[in-house]
Amino acid sequence: MSTQDPAARAIALRSEAYRIADEILYPAAGEVDRSGVIPHSHWRALAEAGLFGIAAPPEAGGPGLEFPQVIEILEVLASGCLSTSFAWLQHHGVVISLSRSTNTALREELLDATVSGRLRAGVAFSGAVRTPPHMTARRVDGGWVLSGHSPFVSGWDIVDLFQISARDVDTDDVVATILPLTDLRNRVRVIPMQLSAANATSTVSLHVADLFVPDARVVTRVTREDFFANQTAGIRINGTLPFGLIRRCAALLDASALPHAARRLRERADAARSALDTAMGVSADALVAARADAAQLALDATSTLVAAHGGSSLIRGYASERLHREAAFILVAASRAEVKDLLLRRFSGLDDPGAG
Structure with a gap:
């Protein structure tokens, strides 16, 4: 982006997000779903618009957006193409x-390139989330040895860098390392996954056996408590995905001459979004409940569209059919065990007062 004034830059980024979502991503979303491939032109458009750097602070070359401004951009792009936005979403955690990072050399090597989008990044942190962890790190001379697996890693063969997180076997600290994909290819084992939705994210299960990572590639090391505290923001950020689907469903209902249904979905989305924002300052339980509410609402929105479109919703490749699959994806992907447990109780009726 060439605009230097922060307010003008924020407006320009927002405008570009809407343009790209509606004019580039959504028109191609059906083909991306069918082919399982995100075109390089998507990444080029996002990079040229400056959207790879929206989470970076001004001193790192970022636009200095407020959190709600970032959230809006994430929602809008999720309404365009779930595969593209889901893979792109991981990038911001690395930025x-x-x-x-206190690793000055690594920061100087990679930060500018990731902010600009010249390098794309993904994350593999799910192995550090579980207790006991699936991915561990053992301290050795000059670095760390990683062992274990990360069960759900998106972006293989799409991104240039991966941030792999593991738990220190001695202290339980979380060690995050950044490695180029080219360095990982012959040193790890990946099991490709065929996903029912967002398959173009090129998601794999990543398996590591005694992978040595030098200290020069360690980006952060934090306590287990700090790591999980940071997951609060992650729940809110991942909560943008349901609202992206709801936005698209409402637009399609408008196009189907059903403005009352579209308006009601938008009203429900506004209330759910407000609840999610409020919950961040209340408690972890409130945030989990609000995130589950958003996921349920996305399922309601896509079910509304299925009912509106009737028999065509049963034909593979139609927008309503694809969006309904994507709503199921959002119930469990980019989520947390607590959210999934709550949804299980709600859908099964275990939370009903009369349930045994």
């Missing part, structure tokens, strides 16, 4: 890690 944040680099911008905060």
Whole structure:
């Protein structure tokens, strides 16, 4: 982006997000779903618009957006193409890690390139989330040895860098490392996944056996408590995905001459979004409940569209059919065990007062 004034830059980024979502991503979303491939032109458009750097602070070359401004951009792009936005979403976590890193050499090597989108990044942190962890790190001379697996890693063969997180076997600290994909190819084992939705994210299960990572590639090391505290923001950020689907469903209902249904979905989305924002300052339980509410609402929105479109919703490749699959994806992907447990109780009726 060439605009230097922060307010003008924020407006320009927002405008570009809407343009790209509606004019580039959504028109191609059906073909991306069918082919399982995100075109390089999507990444080029996002990079040229400056959208790879929206989470970076001004001192790192970022636009200095407020959190709600970032959230709006994430929602809008999720309404365009779930595969593209889901893979792109991971990138911002790496930008944040680099911008905060005390590893000056690594930050100087990678930060500018990730902020500009010249390098795309993904994350593999699910192995550090579980207790006991699936991915561990053992301290050795000059670095760390990683072992274990990360069960759901998106962006293989799409991104240039991966941030892999593991738990220190001695202290339980979380060690995050950044490695080029070219360095990982012959040193790890990946099991490709065929996903029912967002398959173009090129998602794999990543398996590591005694992978040595030098200290020079360690981006952060934080306590287990700090790591999980940071997951609060992650729940809110991942909560943008349901609202992206709701936005698209409402637009399609408008196009189907059903403005009352579209308006009601938008009203419900506004209330759910407000609840999610409020919950961030209340408690972890409130945030989990609000995130589950958003996921349920996305399922309601796509079910509304299925009912509106009737038999065509049963034909593979139609927008309503694809969006309904994507709503199921959002119920469990980019989520947390607590959210999924709550949804299980709600859908099964276990939370009903009369349930046994």
